[in-house]
Amino acid sequence: MGNTGDTGSDEYLVLMKNIVKIYPDGTIALRGVDFTLRRGEIHGLLGENGAGKTTLMKILAGILKPTSGTIYVVGKKVVFSAAADALKLGIGMVHQNLSLIPSFTVYENIVLGLPRKQLLNARENINKLMSLTGLRVPLDERVEVLPFGVKQKVEILKMLFRNVDVLILDEPTTNLTLTETRELFNMINELKKMGKSVVFITHKLREVMEVADRITVLRKGRVVGEVPRAEANLNLLAQLMVGRNMISATSRETTTAGEELLIVRDLWVLSDLGTWAVRGVSLTVRSGEILGIAGVEGNGQKELVEGLTGLRRVEKGEVIFRGRRINNLPPSELYKLGIAHIPEDRTLMGLILDFTVSENSILSIQRSTSFRGFLNTLVWGRVAEHALSLITKFNITAPSLSSPVKYLSGGNQQRLVVAREISKEPQLIIAAQPTRGLDISATEHIRSLLLDFRKRGKAVLLVSSDLEEILQLSDRVAVMYEGRFVGIKNVSELTEDKLGLMLGGVSD
Secondary structure: OEEEEEOOOOOOOEEEEEEEEEOOOOOEEEEEEEEEEOOOOEEEEEOOOOOOHHHHHHHHOOOOOOOEEEEEEOOEEEEOOOHHHHHHOOEEEEOOOOOOOOOOEHHHHHHOOOOHHHHOOHHHHHHHHHHHHOOOOOOOOEHHHOOHHHHHHHHHHHHHOOOOOEEEEEOOOOOOOHHHHHHHHHHHHHHHHOOOEEEEEEOOHHHHHHHOOEEEEEEOOEEEEEEEHHHOOHHHHHHHHHOOOOHHHHOOOOOOOOOEEEEEEEEEEEOOOOOEEEEEEEEEEEOOEEEEEEOOOOOOHHHHHHHHOOOOOEEEEEEEEOOEEOOOOOHHHHHHHOEEEEOOOHHHHHOOOOOEHHHHHOOOOOOOOOOOOOOOHHHHHHHHHHHHHHHHHOOOOOOOOOOEHHHOOHHHHHHHHHHHHHHOOOOEEEEEOOOOOOOHHHHHHHHHHHHHHHHOOOEEEEEOOOHHHHHHHOOEEEEEEOOEEEEEEEHHHOOHHHHHHHHOOOOO
16 A cells, blocks of 8 residues: 555545546446545445446455546545555445354454454453444354344444444445334444444435435446435436436326235244244235235245245135135146246345346246247247347346346346246236345336236235335235234325334234
């Protein structure tokens, strides 16, 4: 690391000028980006997936080297050779995929790599830091048994214990519950009061509006806007992110619900631990309707979906689809009856990552008469035609039909899953967390597909932890708490505040 001059200005703690990053394969990630950070500021870095947000901050954290451009810290020009150089100047990054050692305790992870002299009073100093910041974690517990929100606190404490003045948080709320997100925002504001600077990387508009003092928007590797929070609004930020207005694209038209397609009566389903995860749930879903199921994750939604889609045994109760009892039928039979499933984890349950785009496009329908006989050239031609029709109709970006699906972006992987399920022409789609982790453009597209499906007289059972999504898409909303429904309401009767109370188990 070297100091090679100064800017002659102490206005900014960090100043990045004309940062360019070109990867060895020719991909241009950053195209001359300027970025500034003041002391004691929460700076939101907003953009779609692939906009260059994480790349820019990895350069600031010393993890990546820029192709060109300059970085100033406290007015001095610096060149980082490694992340350790940035840490010495008080810059640390908490990544979206945490880098803790699962078998180590919390304490061991926090002090890992520190020189011996810093270990003398380490436990006492960590306890003081926890009291100061409100970040309470069990120091002697192994990391592998902790929920994600607590692991994230450990990562943040690990950085703060190294005396960072700049804390970079990369998509920090992706795997957090509503309560954990609120705790994180409170913690960030406490760090601000302590004079720390925080860069909050996100693609979520409401979050950046809530927590940031200033917002920089990246699109396709360029800065397209920088606004103080007081001057920002959702419309403006959405337009900056994607280059067009996004608000009207997912407006929900009024439709008249038809026949009852799915009837669930007094359903009971066990968790993996053998306890009751779903406790006597009853619901109906009609044609031309989206029934949203809201709830803090871990209240039985996962087990309910798995029970309805044949992935988990229903112990008691009745599931009726179009007049037929379908308890514990395998997924293959449910598909034949007209039920499709968008699973909550596309990489584990929705796709086979090493299979090609074409192969993934026919998963679960590969035994249909159109696609039987994989060794037949004519059949492979039909598979390719089917995949190409999905790519064209559903606006999926893929290098080629023969590319492994793992090389698609998360948004395009999800579009492929949704496109495949809708292409089966089901009567009911059970959609679990359909837009989790997606940027605003991919989210808009998936939501519009579900609304169009509803408009065509089909039914959707939507399970989502995103309150905005639930309120935006649903005709009726069921709130799940500790395995039961607190209530089922027409969406017109609900506000976010009222829904928030129900999420906490307060019935109407």
